[in-house]
Amino acid sequence: MKRIAILGSTGSIGVNTLNVIAAHKDEFRVVGLTANTNTALLDRQVKRFKPKIYCAAQEAGVEGLIEVATHPDVDLVVMAIVGSVSLVPLLEAIKAKKQIALASKEALVSGGEVVMKAAAKNRVKIIPVDSEHSAIFQCINGRPRQEIKKIYLTGTGGPLRKVHKRMFNAFSPEEMARHPKWNMGKKISIDSATLMNKGLEVIEAKWLFGVPLASIEVLIHPEAVIHSMVEFIDGTVIAQLAATDMRLPIQYALSYPKRLPLRFGLELDFKKTNKLTFCQPDSKKFPCFKLAQDAARDGGTFPAVLNASNEETVLSYLDRKISFTAIPRVIEKVLSKHRSKPSPDLGDILEADSWSREEARILCCR
Numbered sequence: 001m002k003r004i005a006i007l008g009s010t011g012s013i014g015v016n017t018l019n020v021i022a023a024h025k026d027e028f029r030v031v032g033l034t035a036n037t038n039t040a041l042l043d044r045q046v047k048r049f050k051p052k053i054y055c056a057a058q059e060a061g062v063e064g065l066i067e068v069a070t071h072p073d074v075d076l077v078v079m080a081i082v083g084s085v086s087l088v089p090l091l092e093a094i095k096a097k098k099q100i101a102l103a104s105k106e107a108l109v110s111g112g113e114v115v116m117k118a119a120a121k122n123r124v125k126i127i128p129v130d131s132e133h134s135a136i137f138q139c140i141n142g143r144p145r146q147e148i149k150k151i152y153l154t155g156t157g158g159p160l161r162k163v164h165k166r167m168f169n170a171f172s173p174e175e176m177a178r179h180p181k182w183n184m185g186k187k188i189s190i191d192s193a194t195l196m197n198k199g200l201e202v203i204e205a206k207w208l209f210g211v212p213l214a215s216i217e218v219l220i221h222p223e224a225v226i227h228s229m230v231e232f233i234d235g236t237v238i239a240q241l242a243a244t245d246m247r248l249p250i251q252y253a254l255s256y257p258k259r260l261p262l263r264f265g266l267e268l269d270f271k272k273t274n275k276l277t278f279c280q281p282d283s284k285k286f287p288c289f290k291l292a293q294d295a296a297r298d299g300g301t302f303p304a305v306l307n308a309s310n311e312e313t314v315l316s317y318l319d320r321k322i323s324f325t326a327i328p329r330v331i332e333k334v335l336s337k338h339r340s341k342p343s344p345d346l347g348d349i350l351e352a353d354s355w356s357r358e359e360a361r362i363l364c365c366r
Helices: 012-023 039-049 057-069 084-095 105-121 131-140 165-170 186-194 196-209 247-255 287-298 302-318 326-337 346-364
Strands: 002-007 028-035 053-056 076-079 099-102 126-128 148-155 216-220 226-232 237-241
Touching (some): 002 247, 012 028, 084 099, 084 302, 105 126, 105 196, 105 346, 131 148, 131 196, 186 196, 186 302, 326 346
């Protein structure tokens, strides 16, 4: 029986993780839970799953997250915290040699080099939870990176794919947060609308799979049947197909290396899958995607600044302090003011993160 801690148990990923655990009670046991501010839901989860340790991060802080992530009875930590606040607990869990199921892409975006070095040093395997990265992980299936020619990251294109740019500000934050295919949290839904999410996923894929940026291509795939593909040096392309439900990649991350029976009625119906279409993302229409590409190419602390400033601008947008089209403008201004540090350590990353948040907040209040 695998003993699980979930950091971010009241968010979308956390709730779905508990659904998977409840469907496989003979395979998993909940040892630790953390929430941020949703203590009412956390209380209900504690009563149902009876973990040994739990906390509300708003009260317990990073120290509380670390205590849960490194608890001696935990085998696997599900990192489902939104934002770069997940970076330090992730590193501490790795140092404690816990297996990691990673949904918090921001940790790898901000500190990918630091995280992957720590994972290699401590011989910790990081299993991706994001549907796209889970798909890539499954397609590669342990093959050496030298055999990988190209990774194709797919995405639906978000709620604005067919909307003209001049109409972007006509939608409310609530409308923007309604993803056409996936049921996600507000922040990641807005990232999907700006296509920042695809840019962040490119950076995450670079670190997870050890491939150069030139070998990663994003394809808009509105049907969301193929969750990503890998092309190998012999010309073979392997794709992973599944229903659009996060419980599937979550279950795989929890059960890895074995597979468990599907108990959610989510089989694909190929008779209803009439077509599969692909196109390139439009960087002019969605400038956040290009900002992410540029930050990935420039490296150093630029990805940390990109991620932190994006988090702050999205929060400001959700609070109706700025317009939707202001999001990339604020991020670009913060990036233009930053002096990057090459090969940053954890201190450099946290300093860049803090600085860029303050800069973004100032710009969002003007």
